[in-house]
Amino acid sequence: MKTKHIFYLLLLCALSACNSTSNEKDLEAPEILAGTEGAGPLNCAVYHLGGTLIFQYSFLDNMELGSYNLEIHNNFDHHTHSTEAETCQQDPVKKPVNPWIYNKDFHLPAGEKMYDAYEEIKIPEDVDPGEYHFMIRLTDASGWQTLKSVSIRVAE
Numbered sequence: 001m002k003t004k005h006i007f008y009l010l011l012l013c014a015l016s017a018c019n020s021t022s023n024e025k026d027l028e029a030p031e032i033l034a035g036t037e038g039a040g041p042l043n044c045a046v047y048h049l050g051g052t053l054i055f056q057y058s059f060l061d062n063m064e065l066g067s068y069n070l071e072i073h074n075n076f077d078h079h080t081h082s083t084e085a086e087t088c089q090q091d092p093v094k095k096p097v098n099p100w101i102y103n104k105d106f107h108l109p110a111g112e113k114m115y116d117a118y119e120e121i122k123i124p125e126d127v128d129p130g131e132y133h134f135m136i137r138l139t140d141a142s143g144w145q146t147l148k149s150v151s152i153r154v155a156e
Helices: 002-017
Strands: 031-033 045-048 052-060 065-074 102-107 114-122 130-140 145-155
Touching: 031 130, 031 145, 052 065, 052 130, 065 114, 102 114
Parallel strands: 045 145
Antiparallel strands: 031 052, 052 114, 065 102, 065 130, 130 145
8 A cells, every 4th residue: 555655656756757848849949139239240241360259149049059169260262151142252273381279169058048248269370361160059958959150350
């Protein structure tokens, strides 16, 4: 008899722990919102050696955001991953001597569905000027990922 009560008590606890959201599956990738005022960097933007690149975008997910990654690498060979329709003016192909490489992960607060991201990224004074890719990888808590890649230029 005591075993039967324990069984029902455990069953009741298990059922009360379940709710409608715990059984929902996240089937949507998060969104990177570039339409917000002050968003950047934007495609074809020009920055200067020793200056500061302001990263500002809003992120949105239907259930929960997870993390984002920012990457900057040279595009001296004219490869592409651009997610933008507009093409930027290109320099002749060149070999990198001291290219700028930036790659950093950022974790977002648990439970957030919307987040306004802002980072100030210092541009080194001694890197090769030229064409670069600025890539944003946004991942939600379920593992869905969205990529935004824009072309930027670093000038002297």
